[in-house]
Amino acid sequence: MMLLQEKLNVGEMVLHHTADAWTIDLYPWVKAPIHLPRWHDVHIAGMTVNLSPTKHVVFMLLAAFLVFVTMMVAARGLARQQAGARTPKGFAGAVEGLVLWVRNDIAIANIGHDGAKFAPLIITLFFFILYCNLLGLLPHGSSPTGNLAVTAALAIIVFLVIEIGGMIKLGPKGYLATIFPHFPGLHGPGAVALSIFMSPIEVLGKLVKPFALAVRLFGNMTAGHFVILSLFGIVFLFGTLGAAAWGIGIMTALLVTGIMLLELIVALLQAYVFALLSSVFIGLMQHEH
Numbered sequence: 001m002m003l004l005q006e007k008l009n010v011g012e013m014v015l016h017h018t019a020d021a022w023t024i025d026l027y028p029w030v031k032a033p034i035h036l037p038r039w040h041d042v043h044i045a046g047m048t049v050n051l052s053p054t055k056h057v058v059f060m061l062l063a064a065f066l067v068f069v070t071m072m073v074a075a076r077g078l079a080r081q082q083a084g085a086r087t088p089k090g091f092a093g094a095v096e097g098l099v100l101w102v103r104n105d106i107a108i109a110n111i112g113h114d115g116a117k118f119a120p121l122i123i124t125l126f127f128f129i130l131y132c133n134l135l136g137l138l139p140h141g142s143s144p145t146g147n148l149a150v151t152a153a154l155a156i157i158v159f160l161v162i163e164i165g166g167m168i169k170l171g172p173k174g175y176l177a178t179i180f181p182h183f184p185g186l187h188g189p190g191a192v193a194l195s196i197f198m199s200p201i202e203v204l205g206k207l208v209k210p211f212a213l214a215v216r217l218f219g220n221m222t223a224g225h226f227v228i229l230s231l232f233g234i235v236f237l238f239g240t241l242g243a244a245a246w247g248i249g250i251m252t253a254l255l256v257t258g259i260m261l262l263e264l265i266v267a268l269l270q271a272y273v274f275a276l277l278s279s280v281f282i283g284l285m286q287h288e289h
Helices: 002-006 010-020 055-083 090-111 117-134 148-177 187-238 242-284
Strands: 042-044 046-047
Touching: 010 187, 042 242, 055 117, 090 117, 090 242, 117 148, 117 242, 148 187, 148 242, 187 242
Parallel strands: none
Antiparallel strands: 042 046
């Protein structure tokens, strides 16, 4: 058993499958790891930047491609059904129902009467995050949303939409009021002093929103993969116990199967939560007045 433990480091195995890398493993179909191209000496505007794609970049591109294919196939299916004056059904009908649900019950319901113009962003975020989450549950797959840099980039996009959309909707004076709030009933120097005193808290509140979006998605997706891979490691750690190993393996396999089914729900739930909170934050700024 000690020899097997030395050969298999469960912690190293978990980190290997969850961390980003310059290679993609497709064992046993491809014996050696696939090395991604390295573009680490690209000169742009007098600066040397590293544009080398990583495993998570590849799976993000795959997720974006799957979103495009899903929408294209659904749109063509709906066009054929509408041309024949038939009710949408099958895959096209399911995608249409999901899109309308995100548009009406998440985006417009939480943003308000201006929600329609933000709906394409919310729908894109929902489907992109959903595919990123699901790709991590496939054999040899990887979940880009388990990378804090990826979730932070998504959160920064939402943050920019919140603030720039607020500037456009509220105007300069109205937007400054979200940083230097006015308190009804207070006038004169006291009101000015309290407004200035509260401004750091208001700015911090703006920054906490994208931070919460990024960390919540990252933490939930990473934790699920850690649990699944750690339970898989139990099978190998007890692999030298003979007949007892079969019982441990069966129990672990059943437990992992249950958690995998739970992770399917979590993948959908986290995409929903990210889209919902993004809509709520956008709506709060749009209707700050």
